[in-house]
Amino acid sequence: MTGLITFTAMAQNQDAMAKIYLDKGDYKRAFYYYEKLHKENPYNMNYLGGLVKCYQQLEQYDEAEALLLKELERPGIPPGAYIELGYNHLLQDEEAPAKEAFAKAMAAVEENPSYAYMVGQGFRDKQLLDEAIAAFKKGMEINPKLNFSYDLAFIYGEKGDLEQMYNTYLDLIVLRTNLKENIKRNIGRFLFEDSSKMGSEVFRKVLLQRVQSDPNVVWNELLSWLFVQQRKYRLALTQEKAIYKREEQPNLNGITDLGMIAFDEGDLDVAEDAFTFITEKAGDPATRIQAHTFLMKIRIAHAEAGEADDILAEFETLLDTYGRSAMTVGLQVLRANFMAFNARDPEQAVAELQAIMDEPMDRYSKAAVKMELADILVYQEQFNRALIYYSQLQKELKNDVRGQQARYRVALTSFYKGDFDWAESQLKVLKSSTSQLIANDALQLKLLISDNKGQDSLHLALKKFARAHLLAYQNQDEAAVAVIDELLETHRGEPVEDEALMMQASLSEELGDLEKAELNYRKVIEFFPDDIYLDDALYNLAILYLEELNEPEKAKPLLERLIFDHPDSIYFPDARKRFRELRGDAVN
Template sequence: MTNYKYYIYNIIHINNTRGIALFLIVLLHGSSLFAQNQSEIQLANEYLLRGDKKKAAELYRELSKQDVNNSFIYNNYINTLLDLGTYDEAQSYLKKLSKREPDNIQYKLDMGLIYMRSGDLQKADHYFRDLIAENKMNVQRIKMMAEFFSSRSLIDYGILALTESRNFLNNPNLFSLDLAMLYRLKGNQDKMVQEYLNYVTQTSANIQYVKNVMQALLTEPEELASLEKLLYDRVQEFPDVEVYSDLLIWVTMQQKNFYASFVQARAYDKRYKHDGEKSMEVARVALDNEDYDNAAKIYRYIIREYNKTPNYLMATLGLIRTREARLRKTYPVSTDSVKTLVSDYKKFIKQYPDNANALEAARSEASLFANYLDQKDSAIIILNKLIANPRTSTYLRSKAKLDLGDIYLLKGEPWESTLLYSQVEKTQKENPVGYEAKLKNAKLFYYKGDFRLAQEHLDILKEATTREIANDALDLSMRIKENIAFDSVGEALKEYASVELLLYQNKTDEALQRLEKLKQGYSSTGKPLTNQSILDDVYWLEANIRMKRGEFENSLALLQKIQTEFPQDILADDAFFLQGEIYERQLRNKEKAMEIYREFLNKYPGSVYAAEARKRYRTLRGDFTEQPQL
């Protein structure tokens, strides 16, 4: 015995623990043996990596004769024997290990796997079922067994293990997440959803996790409809379980059925005394999704029912904003309606001058002055006051600076614009408003025809920003790349970008004249342009101009030209969807709009507009006019 081993032995022996002393001696001795065999283990692993399983098995077999090596070679050795089909050797090896560790669940599970891999499925089935029955009272062992079965695609046995244990322990919520994952792997969505609902009832803190999972996994309309029905049943059966009501509101919003969401939110707010908070959430999402009717209806309800709560002011401002959003989408825009909105914003600011919402109202007022009433100087005064106000939040100040930059661009002062955009970009680097500033700078470079600098900004935005800004960046980037590929100088694209700038500056007549020359293949100076790949973009831009001027027939004809002449182009589905929107919202032709949305879903099922087209079709068909009442 070496000196250090003798020293350890005597220290522990004095304390009457001879067994521990012997264990430490074996451990130290084993470590020495492992050090000697380390190179053999490494060599065996290298053979396995190279695919020489027979050579690897020979080395593992020799190494397994020394117990100290087994913890390092076990997984590779067993898997190699299974792959080689040497099942008798695998059983002998496991029996030897099991004698030393009879309670090791891993050895027992692998023995069942050997029966299965050898083709004795009946024996494997009986063995696994008996093993599950023996361990069903032990939660940790059952979880380990379920993970084993899952990792080897034996999903049914994993489900059996968890449900047997759950039933034996009489705990219906046990293993909810584990079972949800296994049902997902098996493709049983109904049971997967039920397990997630079991999980969410255990604590309300789980609800956001469940919403995130559901949003990722339930993407088809019928899947969401199935979840909605299940939640209606749960809400009726368990009216006091708050999370079911919350999830029912959420799933109807996912389907963009905001009337149904409102019905549930209204009941939810009253039942749990939330002062209209959930209804406000539905109104905000409805407004973001351009469902102006339901947004206005909900805001009016909150104003009426919760006039002594903080949500009263938010709803009052939300109602004005809803009217503004609707006005911006109704062509041509009525100047009298804009003036009425300005008056309402002024009244709100005067009535609640010290409220933070009044600052938001001032920003909206400035936007209307600049973009619709051609009172840019008035807008600049309002925004400068807003920026200088110490009560203005950092976010709102940044947005006001971006608005101010936009107005200077309207005035034809792009250097002032880029100065303001760059300030926000620098101070809000990793925030969405900073990305928005970078996108505005990219568009400035694009307007000026500096496509290289524009592309540098856009490449960054495509990778690290919000989805909306990333999509805008991607669209502009693709337009640049597509047209530069045919015309390295980018002459046609420069002409097109300059027309976009004219439109931004509300110089519509001049823009239309320039577009007419572009359609004929000439620049504004009469120079012939060789690149005609931009023609679809020209049609698209003019179609939008005609629509905003109320020239709907001209707009529809141009959108049809895109589909006829460029059926495989990236703008084809945009043009088709916009036709439906014109018939629905501008011409109020319900039947024609339904026809277009229905055809759109058949022709472009993978389009980013597919979900919206489906929702609009169902709305026009009357699917959302009557809702179940609780």
């Protein structure tokens, strides 16, 4: 037994060494190992193929042919040897004997269709795609129980025959619904990794043909998926509604998911239509309440000055309809948030949240109430009370992302109150947060504190920046801008200057002062070329030129600089897409 284990280990080691040398292009050393492996395993086509490849790379075609002809005299040698022989002829531009050898490989499939996969894959490995297709199809024709559609679709894709590829994949989805997600991933490579729109246009055409000729809702599902990838949420919603109407047991999951995606992506009109549809069709109150909660978020986003009382009245109507219970906690929390931050009545919001805390509910609903209560207390600058709630949440949800959010808010609240040492200690822990967003925010705030704390023992610049940050949190943007103006005037050249410029630029955009925003971004780009905020400044200024100032030519060099100098930036994918559009490329 020990001898067998030793022999197996040696064979595995030789196999690994052979592959390493072959990949490195050291064909003489690879030949040494493959020759030994082939002698010990004469029916292993991988070893025979490796040995033949070494001969070919060393331009010893006659030796390769002699080896293959000798092997083909063995009884039961796999038909892949004929493919190797034919390919050896092709390398010497000998087409007639190559075709003869390939025909013998195909004849083996006709005699025994179980060879179809080996032969088809053998042709594919040599990039003989038409021959591979013929082998796979021949096997399926002779033995209908065989199904090589997955392999065929991939080969059609390699050939660039997109329509045939899509149709083959779609036929397979009908037969093997469990492969749908894998097939979508494969299709996605052709839809979204190529800058051409051709892949998506062909796929859309094929799906529309299926929708018109076949009532299977899977075609609508795939159309919806395609439109979501293209961010065409209105078209996706049309498909989701069609799916809902055609299903024997309709459910609203697809429309709910699409509504949330559209909401997160800022397409509030589509999100509103989706959630309105849900409120009209949902049978259970929980689903309707969730939809109404999103509709109220959209209502708030669209609100104009002077509408606070109307919106609060709409909240009241909904709560009167569905009751104040654990089921409507999310709606009540949203109402409290609006009351505090928009209607400017934080005292009443705090009172209502404290009353909700006494109601029976699950731990996550209670956590949502407690988090909102603490957030409003920060708004009121009641920092110590807020810290109590945040600290409780941090302990109660220690291994949950919400516990990490609470810890970050502990740090931020400590930052607001000027306790920079404690804030920094909390942020050190959060740098390794499982949430990338929290980790990034924690790292940026920690760097801000550590860079500025040692410059001034009184922390005057840091305190002013913290004050501006708090004013922005309190929706007092104009006051925040004024504080930053003062900071930039009195602390010019200190480390906080770049953060202050970026924050003021963002606030200025919110206030509609685009000229000031443009100037600040320009200052960061010009005066802080090695700054961690440089990619933010480049991207934000480019978007400002594109979406607000209608000066695309000014955006172009900024995007180009971001692409070439900051390939690791989170803005890189969108910057590249927008740059290609400006350059006139066909972009999906």
